[in-house]
Amino acid sequence: MNYGPLVFLAAFLALSGSWVGFVVAPNFQLSTLQETNTIGAGVTYPLGRPGLAQQGLQVYRANGCVSCHSQMVVQERTMCEVSLTDFGTNFVAVESALRGINSNYNAQVINELKKSLPKTIVFDTTKQKADATVKLINQAGAKAQVVVTPSGSDIARGWGRRRSVAEDYLYDDPVMLGGLRVGPDLANLGSRLPDVNWHLRHLYAPQTEIANSTMPPYRFLFETRKIGSVPVAEPLNLPSGLVPTGYEVVPKPEAVALAQYLVSLRADVQLYSTPFSTPPAASGSGSGISSNAPAVK
Numbered sequence: 115m116n117y118g119p120l121v122f123l124a125a126f127l128a129l130s131g132s133w134v135g136f137v138v139a140p141n142f143q144l145s146t147l148q149e150t151n152t153i154g155a156g157v158t159y160p161l162g163r164p165g166l167a168q169q170g171l172q173v174y175r176a177n178g179c180v181s182c183h184s185q186m187v188v189q190e191r192t193m194c195e196v197s198l199t200d201f202g203t204n205f206v207a208v209e210s211a212l213r214g215i216n217s218n219y220n221a222q223v224i225n226e227l228k229k230s231l232p233k234t235i236v237f238d239t240t241k242q243k244a245d246a247t248v249k250l251i252n253q254a255g256a257k258a259q260v261v262v263t264p265s266g267s268d269i270a271r272g273w274g275r276r277r278s279v280a281e282d283y284l285y286d287d288p289v290m291l292g293g294l295r296v297g298p299d300l301a302n303l304g305s306r307l308p309d310v311n312w313h314l315r316h317l318y319a320p321q322t323e324i325a326n327s328t329m330p331p332y333r334f335l336f337e338t339r340k341i342g343s344v345p346v347a348e349p350l351n352l353p354s355g356l357v358p359t360g361y362e363v364v365p366k367p368e369a370v371a372l373a374q375y376l377v378s379l380r381a382d383v384q385l386y387s388t389p390f391s392t393p394p395a396a397s398g399s400g401s402g403i404s405s406n407a408p409a410v411k
Contacts, residue, residue: 143280150281153384162285163378170375173368175290177332184292185301185379189277189388190266194244196236196251197261201228204255211254215247234261261391274302274381276388282381297329304380313373314350314365322353335369338362 149158163171174180202208212219212227215236219227227233235258236247244260251258264276278301283289307313315322318336320329336350341362349362357363365373384390 147280147284149284150385150387153386153389159383159385160281160284164374166371167375167378170371170373170378171286171290173335173372174375175288177372180290180292182292182294182296182329184295184299185283185289186278186291187268187274187276187299187301187381188266189264189269191264192389193238193263193265194241195234195238195261195263196244196247196258197232198227198235198251198256198258199232200257201231202255202257207254208251208256211250211256214250259391262389264388264390268299271298272306273299276382276385276390278381279385279387281385281387300376300379301381302379304377305382308377310370310373310377311351313376314369315352317369317372318350318363318365319352319356322356332369335366335372337364337366339364 149160151157152159209219209221209224212224212235227235236244239247241260241262248258248260266277268274269276282301283291312323316324316329317332319331320327338357338361341360349364352363
């Protein structure tokens, strides 16, 4: 019996199913994405990158930056805490509520607590338990709020405040997620390093900005010219010894566009799908988003 057609059909179905699952389905899901709303401010996100930053994306792509950098912050878990922000005036009721939450809250601890508000009183719990604790504290006459804190190795390194989500890449074409991290993740680089001139200096001479950096210099994106020969773009302010005497280094348009793209990499807004709280404020000075934070799943 000739099994050739059956083998071909089985291979065809396997490859077709894989293609549909890994290419067609994700493309269908992502192509229907819309702008979303941020928590608190309610403004739409994202708004898209400026034109010069869009040009810089193509420079980033052309120079293979994606080979050494990722743009995807990984979040491993979400922690909820309860922060006491105002002790109120009904001391007896509040002290009783605190002892119900934690039996270790004796008179001395509670007196110290009053002097150092805001103060975290419940650590690493679920959103449901945190909400119940806040309700108990508020009913006693004090004020408390839920603090939502994403955690993970990427967040601990300072690479982002939350995990990356599909909306972060809505207006990028192509999306430069990357697969290696020879250098740090860049998903939220614009929040960490918003200075365009810093990025220009870093592109020209990486080791002058980051000691022991393994990044190669991109000096072909700059022009070294005699001082005063062509009075155009502002030269870089570089350490002495990098430029010959009587010469200056001026970034080409490609370098400026790339730097603008790098500072446009910001993924730190508070979304309903990735909640996080700003540090709790002292009593009377406002607070973060904690009371409005959605349930953590």
